[in-house]
Amino acid sequence: MGSILYLNQIFYLCCFFQFTEVMHSVGAVELTFELPDNAKQCFHEEITKDTLSTVEFQVVTGGQYDVDMSLESPTRQILYKGIKKQFDSFTWTAAQTGVYTVCFSNEFSTFSHKLVYMDFQVGDEKPLPGVGEHLSAMTKMESSSIQVHENLNTIIDYQTHHRLREAQGRKFAEDLNAKVFYWSIGEALAILCIGIGQVIILKNLFTDKKTVSFT
Amino acid sequence: MKSNILPSLYTTIFLVSMSCLLYIVDGLYFHITETERKCFIEEIPDETMVVGNYKCQFYDPKTGGFMPSSPGIGMHVEVRDPDDKVMLSKVYSTEGHFTFTSHIPGEHVICLYSNTTKWFSGSQLRVHLDIQVGEHAVDYGNVAQKEKLTELQLRVRQLLDQAEQITKEQNYQRYREERFRGTSESTNQRVLWWSITQTFILLVMGFWQMKHLKSFFEAKKLV
Numbered sequence: 001m002g003s004i005l006y007l008n009q010i011f012y013l014c015c016f017f018q019f020t021e022v023m024h025s026v027g028a029v030e031l032t033f034e035l036p037d038n039a040k041q042c043f044h045e046e047i048t049k050d051t052l053s054t055v056e057f058q059v060v061t062g063g064q065y066d067v068d069m070s071l072e073s074p075t076r077q078i079l080y081k082g083i084k085k086q087f088d089s090f091t092w093t094a095a096q097t098g099v100y101t102v103c104f105s106n107e108f109s110t111f112s113h114k115l116v117y118m119d120f121q122v123g124d125e126k127p128l129p130g131v132g133e134h135l136s137a138m139t140k141m142e143s144s145s146i147q148v149h150e151n152l153n154t155i156i157d158y159q160t161h162h163r164l165r166e167a168q169g170r171k172f173a174e175d176l177n178a179k180v181f182y183w184s185i186g187e188a189l190a191i192l193c194i195g196i197g198q199v200i201i202l203k204n205l206f207t208d209k210k211t212v213s214f215t
Numbered sequence: 216m217k218s219n220i221l222p223s224l225y226t227t228i229f230l231v232s233m234s235c236l237l238y239i240v241d242g243l244y245f246h247i248t249e250t251e252r253k254c255f256i257e258e259i260p261d262e263t264m265v266v267g268n269y270k271c272q273f274y275d276p277k278t279g280g281f282m283p284s285s286p287g288i289g290m291h292v293e294v295r296d297p298d299d300k301v302m303l304s305k306v307y308s309t310e311g312h313f314t315f316t317s318h319i320p321g322e323h324v325i326c327l328y329s330n331t332t333k334w335f336s337g338s339q340l341r342v343h344l345d346i347q348v349g350e351h352a353v354d355y356g357n358v359a360q361k362e363k364l365t366e367l368q369l370r371v372r373q374l375l376d377q378a379e380q381i382t383k384e385q386n387y388q389r390y391r392e393e394r395f396r397g398t399s400e401s402t403n404q405r406v407l408w409w410s411i412t413q414t415f416i417l418l419v420m421g422f423w424q425m426k427h428l429k430s431f432f433e434a435k436k437l438v
Contacts, residue, residue, distance in 0.1 A: 043244070044243070146370075152377040152381065174398050
């Protein structure tokens with residue numbers, strides 16, 4: 001009897017581990033971070049095999065709005081390498097379970113900081129608890145509600161891209177505004193200094209000659 | 216016999232639930248040094264909830280890997296609102312989550328750094344981070360349980376939350392566009408005033424120079 005109970009326990013544990021192996025990693029993270037000049041920033045994520053993942057990035061501010069991006073598999077194989085790109089999106093299916101690395105590099109730039117937006121999506125969206133679990137066919141109501149949900153997701157995605165593009169334009173305009181302000185003050189001062197300086201130097205020239213001619 | 220079955224049943228339940236905890240996916244992670252400060256920017260409309268889950272691991276030079284849990288170090292989380300005012304500034308343990316709701320639309324900066332007392336960069340830290348904004352931050356399992364909603368009701372609730380988030384974002388977009396327009400008009404004004412002022416300064420400068428030099432040469436009896 002005791003041995004049967006023990007076997008029972010092992011069976012349940014095995015079932016559970018089987019289930020967890022089949023379970024794919026899911027998740028989506030959107031991050032906006034600053035990449036200083038000559039810096040490299042890497043993000044890592046553990047992805048299980050056969051999971052469809054997407055990496056998307058966009059440079060919001062800084063220099064020529066470009067950044068280097070690379071995607072490495074657990075076996076150090078370069079899955080994607082983009083040089084000086086402004087924005088891009090890459091989708092791949094994980095060939096093996098392991099840690100995938102996404103690296104952004106600003107090493108080619110000497111003084112411009114870059115603000116980079118990144119969206120790392122692993123697997124499908126987590127289903128609503130209780131909704132996707134019954135195996136019977138979905139009613140029309142349920143399937144149309146799923147359709148609405150997906151459409152709303154698309155709208156939110158478009159809004160995000162619109163926001164990023166608009167942020168790019170807006171930050172450039174704010175930068176330009178500040179530049180014009182400092183430039184105009186600087187030039188006004190420069191004109192005043194040069195004007196007064198010219199007169200002083202000219203006066204000095206004539207005063208010296210006068211003293212020389214007298215002695 | 217009953218006393219034999221129950222403990223083994225509880226053991227099974229305990230082991231299964233422990234395995235559940237072990238398999239919580241940590242998600243995205245990155246490395247920082249002990250003294251480094253890492254900041255992330257979230258551009259969000261007002262009245263939006265932001266939830267961040269993080270986990271911090273210390274590098275163990277003995278094994279060459281990262282220790283699964285390191286007590287003793289804390290993570291300082293600082294959130295600043297668009298006016299650079301500190302909204303949240305707390306030291307949390309190595310694993311936890313933080314929540315805040317924005318009151319002003321704009322760029323909120325979330326900074327993470329460890330509360331180490333060292334001055335120079337110490338060892339490496341591995342930080343697992345997951346930031347969810349707005350509708351993604353809501354835990355629907357919890358909502359369903361608390362309000363006893365059916366599946367369809369839960370789905371409708373999710374759709375309502377999403378629609379609300381879209382509306383807020385559109386409103387925020389209008390506000391941003393207004394700011395953009397204001398900045399462009401300000402630049403236009405500044406360029407206009409600067410060109411007028413510059414011309415005026417040049418004329419005044421030229422006039423003053425000529426007058427001053429004329430009186431100077433007359434005094435020197437050269438003219």
